[in-house]
Amino acid sequence: MLRAQNAAAVTIDDEPKLFITDPSDLEYFTEGAANVLYRYIGKVDQFKPHLIRLRKNIPNFPTTLQLYTHLHKVFVPLLPNSIVDTKLVQISPDVLRTLNIRLQHQQHHDRDGLLPNIDIGTGKRKGKLDETEKWGLIVEDMTPGIYQKYDIANTALENNGRKDGGTDAFSSFSLLKESLKRSCKEKTKEEEEELENEFTASTMDARALTKAGWRDLLTVEFKPKYLVQSPDAPRDWKLCRTCAFRSMRSRSMSGRSNTSATSEGEESRHFIPPDYCPLDLISTNPNRVTRAVEAIINREDGVLVVDEAEILVTDTALGEDGISPWLDTLDTSIVDLLTSYFSDPAYVTHVLADLQAHFGGKIGVLAPPTPTLEVSAEELSRMLAGHPTTAKIGEDICTAMSLRDCTVYVRIWVKAKSSGGGGGGGIDVHIECKVGDLDMKTGEGGKGVYWRDVEKRLLRGDWYTGRGITTDGTGCREEHVEYQQSNDEHNFTDYILTQQQQQQQQQGPTEELLRNGSSESFQLSSEFLKVPKSGVDVRKSGLLSTGTTAAA
Ligand SMILES: O=P(O)(O)O[C@@H]1[C@@H](OP(=O)(O)O)[C@H](OP(=O)(O)O)[C@H](O)[C@H](OP(=O)(O)O)[C@H]1OP(=O)(O)O
Ligand SMILES: Nc1ncnc2c1ncn2[C@@H]1O[C@H](COP(=O)(O)OP(=O)(O)OP(=O)(O)O)[C@@H](O)[C@H]1O
Numbered sequence: 001m002l003r004a005q006n007a008a009a010v011t012i013d014d015e016p017k018l019f020i021t022d023p024s025d026l027e028y029f030t031e032g033a034a035n036v037l038y039r040y041i042g043k044v045d046q047f048k049p050h051l052i053r054l055r056k057n058i059p060n061f062p063t064t065l066q067l068y069t070h071l072h073k074v075f076v077p078l079l080p081n082s083i084v085d086t087k088l089v090q091i092s093p094d095v096l097r098t099l100n101i102r103l104q105h106q107q108h109h110d111r112d113g114l115l116p117n118i119d120i121g122t123g124k125r126k127g128k129l130d131e132t133e134k135w136g137l138i139v140e141d142m143t144p145g146i147y148q149k150y151d152i153a154n155t156a157l158e159n160n161g162r163k164d165g166g167t168d169a170f171s172s173f174s175l176l177k178e179s180l181k182r183s184c185k186e187k188t189k190e191e192e193e194e195l196e197n198e199f200t201a202s203t204m205d206a207r208a209l210t211k212a213g214w215r216d217l218l219t220v221e222f223k224p225k226y227l228v229q230s231p232d233a234p235r236d237w238k239l240c241r242t243c244a245f246r247s248m249r250s251r252s253m254s255g256r257s258n259t260s261a262t263s264e265g266e267e268s269r270h271f272i273p274p275d276y277c278p279l280d281l282i283s284t285n286p287n288r289v290t291r292a293v294e295a296i297i298n299r300e301d302g303v304l305v306v307d308e309a310e311i312l313v314t315d316t317a318l319g320e321d322g323i324s325p326w327l328d329t330l331d332t333s334i335v336d337l338l339t340s341y342f343s344d345p346a347y348v349t350h351v352l353a354d355l356q357a358h359f360g361g362k363i364g365v366l367a368p369p370t371p372t373l374e375v376s377a378e379e380l381s382r383m384l385a386g387h388p389t390t391a392k393i394g395e396d397i398c399t400a401m402s403l404r405d406c407t408v409y410v411r412i413w414v415k416a417k418s419s420g421g422g423g424g425g426g427i428d429v430h431i432e433c434k435v436g437d438l439d440m441k442t443g444e445g446g447k448g449v450y451w452r453d454v455e456k457r458l459l460r461g462d463w464y465t466g467r468g469i470t471t472d473g474t475g476c477r478e479e480h481v482e483y484q485q486s487n488d489e490h491n492f493t494d495y496i497l498t499q500q501q502q503q504q505q506q507q508g509p510t511e512e513l514l515r516n517g518s519s520e521s522f523q524l525s526s527e528f529l530k531v532p533k534s535g536v537d538v539r540k541s542g543l544l545s546t547g548t549t550a551a552a
Contacts, residue, residue, distance in 0.1 A: 018044060018047055018087075018089045018090070018138060019089070019090040019091075019092070020042070020052070020089060020090070020091045020092065020095050020136070021092045021094070021095060022042065022095070023094075023095045023098040023099055023102075024041075024042075025040060025041060025042030025043075026038035026039070026040065026041070026042075026052055026095070026099065027039045027041050028102070028103075028106065029051060031056075032437075033056075033058075033127075034055065034056055034058055034061060034439070035053050035054060035055055035056060036053075036054050036056065036099075036103065036129060037051050037052070037053055037054075038051065038052045038053075038054065038099075039051060039052075039141070040052055040138070047138060048149050049140075049141050049146050049149035049150055049206070049207075050138050050139060050140060050141055051138070051139050051140075051141045052089060052091075052136050052137070052138055052139075053136060053137040053138075053139050054091070054096070054099070054129050054130075054133070054136045054137075055067075055129065055130050055133055055136075056127040056128060056129055056130060057127065057128050057129065057130040057131070057132075058127065058130075059445060060442070060444040060445030060447075061445075062439070062440050062442065063133065063135075064088070064133055064135040064136060064137060065088075065134075065135055066440060067137070067439055067440055068086065068088055068135070068137060070440035071083070071086055071438055071439075071440070074399060074440075075402070075438040078355055079348075079351065079352075079355075079435055079438075082348050082351070082433065082434055082435050083434065083435050083436070083438060084139055084140045084142060084409065084434045084435065084436035085139065085140040086137050086138070086139050086140070086436075087137070087138045088135050088136075088137065088138070089135065089136045089137065089138045090134060090135060090136075091133065091134065091135065091136045093131060096129050096130075096131045096133065097131060099129055100128045100129050100131065103128060103129070104128075107126060139436065140206070140434070142219055142221075142409035142411055142434060142436065143219055143304050144216045144217050144218045144219045144304055144305065144306040144411060144412070145216065145217075145306035145307065146206050146210070146216055146411075147206070147209070147210040147214065147215050147216055147413075150206060150207045150210040150211075201214065201413070201415075201428070201430040202430070206432070209413055209430065209432075212415075213415055213416075214413040214414070214415045214430060215318060215323070215326075215413065215414055215415070216306070216411050216412065216413045216432075217305065217306045217323055217326055217327060217330065217412060217413075217414055218303060218304060218305045218306065218327075218330060218334075218411070218412050219303070219304045219409055219410065219411045219412070220296060220297055220302060220303050220304075220338065220409075220410040220412075221301070221302060221303075221304065221407060221408070221409050221410075222276070222296045222299070222302060222407070222408055223404075223405060223406065223407055223408070224278060224281075224349060224352050224353075224356075224403075224404060224406065224408055225241075225242040225278050225404050225405070226240060226241035226242045226278055226356070226404055227278045227279070227281070227282050227349060227352055227353035227356050227404075228279075228282075228353055228356050228357045228360075228361060229241060229279070230360075230365075230455065231360070231361055231362055231363065232365065232455040232458075232459065233458075233459075233464045234459065234464055234465060236465055237464040237465060237475075237477065238464065238465055238466050238469055238475030238476070238477060239463065239464055239465075239466075239469060239475055239476050240277060240278060240279045240476035240477075241458070241464075242277065242278050242279075243277050243476050244458050244463040244464050245454065245458060245463070246275060247463055247467070247469075248457060248458060248461060248463045248467075274295055275295055275299065276291075276292040276293075276295035276296045276299075277291075277292060277295075277476050278292075279476045279477075279478075280292035280476070281293075281296075281342055281349055282342070282349050282350055282353045283478055284343065284345075285478060286339060286343060288478065289339045289342050289343050290335060290339045292342070293334075293335050293338040293339050293342065294335055296338075297334060297335070297338070305327065306323065308322065308323055308324070318416075326414050326427060329414075329427060330412060330414070330429070334412075337412075337429060337431070338410065338431075341410070341431050341433075347433060348408060348433045348434075348435060349408065352403055352406075352408075352435070355403050356400055356403050356404060359396045359397075359399040359400040359403065360396065360397065360399075360400025360401070360403070360404070361400075363393055363396065363397060365397055365401075365448070365451040365452050365454075365455050377449045380443075380448050380449060380452060381443065381444075381448055381449070383397075383448075384397060384398060384442065384443030384444075384448040385442070385443070385444070394443070397443070397448075397451075398440070398441045398442060398443055401441045401443075401451065402438055402439060402440060402441050403438070405437075405439075405441070406435050406436065406437050406438045406439075407435070407436045407437040408433065408434075408435055409433070409434050409435075409436055410431060410432070410433045411431075411432045411433075411434075412429060412430075412431055412432075413429070413430040413431075413432060414427045414428065414429050414430075415427060415428045415430070416428075
């Protein structure tokens with residue numbers, strides 16, 4: 001277990017020197033239960049396409065320095081190419097104080113219903129930033145529309161090289177438009193082709209993708225949870241840990257449940273869309289993967305779409321019609337795209353499943369089948385806290401819990417094929433997938449006992465073995481096809497989906513899978529029809545009409 005003393009091992013000197021002393025450099029973006037996320041809108045262009053993640057004041061929660069150290073020591077080596085880029089930023093106490101005052105105002109206005117566009121239903125918008133913190137995290141922003149910020153940052157850097165005062169120019173809206181126009185025009189066809197030849201999309205980062213004419217239009221976000229069954233589950237389990245837990249928690253929210261009710265109880269019944277089953281997602285059965293993908297993209301806040309209003313000028317890379325035709329194409333093919341992506345055993349969800357199996361596949365959370373075998377709460381806490389005799393067990397349990405509670409961001413980039421425009425010549429699609437929020441867990445503050453209690457309640461309430469299951473008896477288990485660990489070489493972000501209209505017109509709505517090293521190319525019809533797959537209700541995702549959140 002990594003404890004406080006290990007935090008001293010961080011080589012802070014290696015970090016970029018970003019020191020936030022002006023609260024107006026930060027604009028509120030969103031928040032979770034433990035952190036508030038701000039957009040960096042200060043003068044240092046290098047940091048503009050990033051978010052600043054600041055910790056709330058929560059007892060027994062690791063410090064930012066501990067989170068950062070643990071991330072880089074434990075998780076980055078496990079997922080070297082797939083973690084959201086995270087660095088440290090120094091933050092002054094005055095800034096934290098001012099931000100807390102702002103948050104208080106915001107919460108006050110929320111209560112009075114004066115901020116109708118901000119979701120306050122989750123109850124997460126409470127709590128203050130920890131004013132004793134000296135550090136924040138600067139994280140790669142995985143929301144869509146990042147290409148605009150890179151375009152601006154690139155142009156600003158170029159301008160800075162030519163003349164002094166380049167950054168000030170960007171405070172002016174009209175100059176911002178001009179710089180965007182120029183950055184689009186400045187790329188000649190030859191330059192673009194040169195860039196294309198130099199790299200494939202799969203080897204580029206967001207900045208290089210932007211330079212090469214790719215535009216990121218939407219991001220799908222979800223937590224992986226238990227991608228492999230809990231070892232505490234009985235041998236005759238029917239529901240996976242995640243579906244069993246959801247069923248128990250809400251009595252109905254499980255993807256396998258046949259009733260719907262709020263957690264308040266029977267009286268306030270209303271439809272809750274089923275959440276996805278993680279075992280569906282990493283299964284090798286296309287029907288199951290499709291079902292998981294549909295549930296993920298239909299979740300509230302599951303998909304962020306770039307805000308068309310924020311596209312300031314006609315971006316030549318997008319073509320005359322702007323982003324609408326591209327979004328339409330994605331709307332009709334997103335389920336198939338993601339189904340294909342997640343079905344590949346080399347990609348992130350499967351790697352996460354392997355890691356979850358490695359760290360949490362044997363011991364579970366120490367919930368034995370009978371109370372007599374149970375260790376005391378004190379003993380459990382000692383184990384999780386890394387008592388010398390049990391350090392490895394405790395460490396592994398905590399690592400597994402982090403790998404279940406992290407966030408997967410899937411950002412979708414598009415690019416016109418050389419004949420230009422989203423409408424005419426078809427589009428290439430590149431899928432970028434990264435893992436964020438890999439926060440150290442310690443089991444402290446009663447958390448370890450909570451983990452074990454959840455397992456005990458699941459076991460003793462028969463939630464694993466049938467309670468909460470649909471009337472047709474479908475469980476999460478696919479008989480005869482148990483989860484296989486992938487030995488493939490892990491290459492996480494290499495994926496290209498190509499839509500070729502001319503070919504489709506000759507071939508009709510067919511899908512062809514072409515393998516190209518670690519990348520995969522697909523040819524889809526632009527009039528791609530949703531052909532129902534056997535046994536699955538394949539609805540149109542309705543991605544752009546409902547359940548989406550605009551972001552830029
Ligand atoms: O207990 P769970 O499975 O509900 O997971 C908690 C999450 O709830 P979720 O079901 O994802 O909405 C919960 O997420 P929310 O606050 O509900 O977004 C936290 O991530 C919590 O971790 P921590 O206490 O902040 O370290 C998570 O706790 P643990 O992963 O430590 O159990
Ligand atoms: N790097 C990122 N790029 C884009 N969005 C992000 C990023 N990091 C966080 N977010 C958004 O902010 C939300 C809250 O962030 P985060 O999960 O880090 O907070 P938290 O307090 O740890 O949440 P939880 O409630 O799960 O404990 C995420 O669900 C996501 O929508």
